[in-house]
Amino acid sequence: MDETHSALNIAVLVKHVPDAQFDRHLNGEHNTTDRSESILSELDEYALEAALQLVEALGGTDHKVTAVTMGPSQAVNAVKKALQIGAHEGVHLSDDALAGSDASGTSRALAAVVRHLGDVDLVVTGMASTDGETSLVPAQLAELLNLPQVTFASKLELQHDGGAWQLTAQRESDNVAETVESNLPAVVSVTDQINEPRYPNFKGIMAAKKKQITTLGLADVGLEASEVGFTGAWTRVNEAQQRPPRSQGVIITDEGDAGRRLVDFLAEQKLL
Amino acid sequence: MAKVLVYIDTPGKNLHKTDRELLTLAGSLGEPAAAVLGDLTDGVAAELGAYGAGTVYRPSSDGLGELLVAGKAAFLAAAAQESQADAVLLGNTFEAKEIAARTGIRLSSGVITDAVAVNEDFSATKSVFAGSYSVNCAVTTGRPIITVKANTIEVANPEGGSAPEIRTVDVAVPDAAARITGRTEKTASGRPSLDEARIVVAGGRGVDGNFGPVEDLADALGAAVGASRAATDAGWIDHSAQIGQTGKTVSPQLYISAGISGAIQQKAGMQTAKVIVAVNKDPDAPVFEIADFGVVGDLATVLPQATEEIKKRQS
Ligand SMILES: Cc1cc2nc3c(=O)[nH]c(=O)nc-3n(C[C@H](O)[C@H](O)[C@H](O)COP(=O)(O)OP(=O)(O)OC[C@H]3O[C@@H](n4cnc5c(N)ncnc54)[C@H](O)[C@@H]3O)c2cc1C
Numbered sequence: 216m217d218e219t220h221s222a223l224n225i226a227v228l229v230k231h232v233p234d235a236q237f238d239r240h241l242n243g244e245h246n247t248t249d250r251s252e253s254i255l256s257e258l259d260e261y262a263l264e265a266a267l268q269l270v271e272a273l274g275g276t277d278h279k280v281t282a283v284t285m286g287p288s289q290a291v292n293a294v295k296k297a298l299q300i301g302a303h304e305g306v307h308l309s310d311d312a313l314a315g316s317d318a319s320g321t322s323r324a325l326a327a328v329v330r331h332l333g334d335v336d337l338v339v340t341g342m343a344s345t346d347g348e349t350s351l352v353p354a355q356l357a358e359l360l361n362l363p364q365v366t367f368a369s370k371l372e373l374q375h376d377g378g379a380w381q382l383t384a385q386r387e388s389d390n391v392a393e394t395v396e397s398n399l400p401a402v403v404s405v406t407d408q409i410n411e412p413r414y415p416n417f418k419g420i421m422a423a424k425k426k427q428i429t430t431l432g433l434a435d436v437g438l439e440a441s442e443v444g445f446t447g448a449w450t451r452v453n454e455a456q457q458r459p460p461r462s463q464g465v466i467i468t469d470e471g472d473a474g475r476r477l478v479d480f481l482a483e484q485k486l487l
Numbered sequence: 488m489a490k491v492l493v494y495i496d497t498p499g500k501n502l503h504k505t506d507r508e509l510l511t512l513a514g515s516l517g518e519p520a521a522a523v524l525g526d527l528t529d530g531v532a533a534e535l536g537a538y539g540a541g542t543v544y545r546p547s548s549d550g551l552g553e554l555l556v557a558g559k560a561a562f563l564a565a566a567a568q569e570s571q572a573d574a575v576l577l578g579n580t581f582e583a584k585e586i587a588a589r590t591g592i593r594l595s596s597g598v599i600t601d602a603v604a605v606n607e608d609f610s611a612t613k614s615v616f617a618g619s620y621s622v623n624c625a626v627t628t629g630r631p632i633i634t635v636k637a638n639t640i641e642v643a644n645p646e647g648g649s650a651p652e653i654r655t656v657d658v659a660v661p662d663a664a665a666r667i668t669g670r671t672e673k674t675a676s677g678r679p680s681l682d683e684a685r686i687v688v689a690g691g692r693g694v695d696g697n698f699g700p701v702e703d704l705a706d707a708l709g710a711a712v713g714a715s716r717a718a719t720d721a722g723w724i725d726h727s728a729q730i731g732q733t734g735k736t737v738s739p740q741l742y743i744s745a746g747i748s749g750a751i752q753q754k755a756g757m758q759t760a761k762v763i764v765a766v767n768k769d770p771d772a773p774v775f776e777i778a779d780f781g782v783v784g785d786l787a788t789v790l791p792q793a794t795e796e797i798k799k800r801q802s
């Protein structure tokens with residue numbers, strides 16, 4: 216490994232989201248997400264794993280992976296989990312005024328945190344949050360920070376030559392696989408194809424207790440309350456309606472003619 | 488009348504179905520205009536005119552498409568400003584959402600993704616939490632930017648119309664951008680695409696490496712082929728066939744699920760299908776909870792029998 220490169224500083228954005236294994240709800244006057252049964256967003260585990268693999272591949276001990284979250288007090292649990300998995304430090308932007316932030320407000324807040332952190336080489340995010348699922352935040356961060364975006368990466372490689380980092384990624388859509396190249400700093404989002412996230416082990420859980428979590432308020436990162444939360448949101452949920460769950464239909468056990476009976480059903484439904 | 492700008496990435500020889508859906512929607516909401524990034528043939532310009540687009544905006548510089556998203560967003564934002572559009576519509580692919588995201592920041596405008604309907608006041612309907620809620624949301628600041636899911640609008644097929652005026656908008660090429668340095672086209676399967684298909688037949692781990700029975704049934708029905716993540720991860724079929732939270736969301740008339748257990752992440756992509764049929768050998772598979780018709784049985788025998796029967800009835 217090339218020993219002349221500088222230490223790499225990565226911020227991984229992790230969101231605290233309602234556990235999809237349970238029923239999820241919107242409630243209150245503003246139809247906001249009920250966050251009582253929340254966990255670290257599964258898709259952000261891929262982002263953390265990607266960051267850890269990048270620094271592990273470089274070797275050395277001077278690299279740093281910082282887990283960053285924005286959200287109410289419980290959101291710090293997402294950072295704690297990330298520290299158990301292997302992030303080195305944590306940052307939690309927590310302020311009552313953040314409640315009700317939409318994608319643009321979240322992006323402004325997270326962009327302010329990244330600026331506050333200073334010399335970040337890479338911002339790594341998941342491909343979508345598993346609650347909002349808009350995939351807007353990574354692209355908006357890139358626009359706000361005026362950084363290249365390398366998003367929906369299913370493969371990432373980092374090279375260091377001639378004094379600069381160079382990032383190469385693979386990005387796939389329906390009909391084309393693209394190779395993407397970028398300088399650092401950059402905003403990167405990764406898909407669930409990129410790796411197999413590790414679980415926290417006992418050693419990691421113990422080590423996490425000694426890791427530092429910095430709590431920041433809006434003023435610390437230079438934001439006004441009016442730029443975020445309900446007042447700073449550019450979108451609004453007017454109305455939310457719970458869909459009745461699908462009911463179970465007819466279930467048959469194959470007795471040698473189920474294929475034909477399946478076709479009978481399709482014919483009845485006029486689907487042939 | 489409201490002016491509604493539709494973003495069209497690369498029209499090809501003819502407009503894609505999703506482009507025509509957006510233009511139809513724009514026409515129902517007001518007066519359409521189009522921002523076209525890629526090559527524009529006279530034929531496509533005429534098609535745009537037929538949909539009522541009076542003006543088509545084109546970027547002043549080529550090569551914006553080689554910059555990942557940043558260049559396209561710079562163009563769309565410039566076109567939205569130039570046209571003074573009251574709303575901007577895009578498709579709902581990952582990239583379209585990203586173009587919308589950055590255009591939103593450039594215009595200080597709210598963005599709504601995954602819309603399945605757009606109302607006259609530009610509020611939009613979408614599903615959240617894997618289809619368990621339907622919400623109506625609105626943009627409160629700026630020009631509404633809305634990404635609309637494919638297959639949610641009945642396409643109009645207008646004829647005639649006059650050729651649109653082509654206007655070039657000045658776009659400053661963003662300096663902070665990643666470059667697309669390689670492209671490999673995937674080979675088309677010849678089957679309908681998942682976004683457009685009326686019927687989807689999907690296979691999971693239960694196909695055990697052999698998609699043959701799933702493909703044969705799909706072909707008999709003129710259907711698209713989908714898959715669970717277990718099947719795409721195993722490499723039995725291309726990743727673009729994946730249905731679910733991190734794959735495609737489909738809402739076909741009929742979804743046939745074979746050898747798929749029905750995990751929440753899989754359901755997220757298919758439970759708004761009109762009719763769901765499931766074939767699984769485990770009577771306790773969660774997919775049966777949402778199936779209109781379920782067969783507890785081996786897909787390796789049930790599917791070929793169904794295919795055979797369909798062919799018999801068709802002939
Ligand atoms: C962050 C995240 C995102 C994810 N995104 C997605 C996604 O987008 N889409 C998705 O699908 N999954 C997704 N998953 C994975 C999901 O949780 C499940 O693991 C996956 O859907 C399981 O696929 P499967 O049903 O094919 O396999 P299994 O769960 O192994 O089920 C196989 C089924 O086949 C049945 N079977 C076996 N043999 C036969 C036979 N001969 N005939 C009939 N039935 C048979 C079995 O009874 C079983 O029910 C995601 C997971 C995570 C953590």
Ligand SMILES: Nc1ncnc2c1ncn2[C@@H]1O[C@H](COP(=O)(O)O)[C@@H](O)[C@H]1O
Pocket residue numbers: 228229230231256258259262283284285286318321325339340341342343344345347348349350351352353
């Ligand atoms: N409140 C948040 N705190 C930290 N990261 C977030 C937050 N919201 C979104 N992100 C990041 O942005 C990604 C995309 O989220 P979204 O645009 O909401 O789908 C997530 O996978 C996270 O990495």
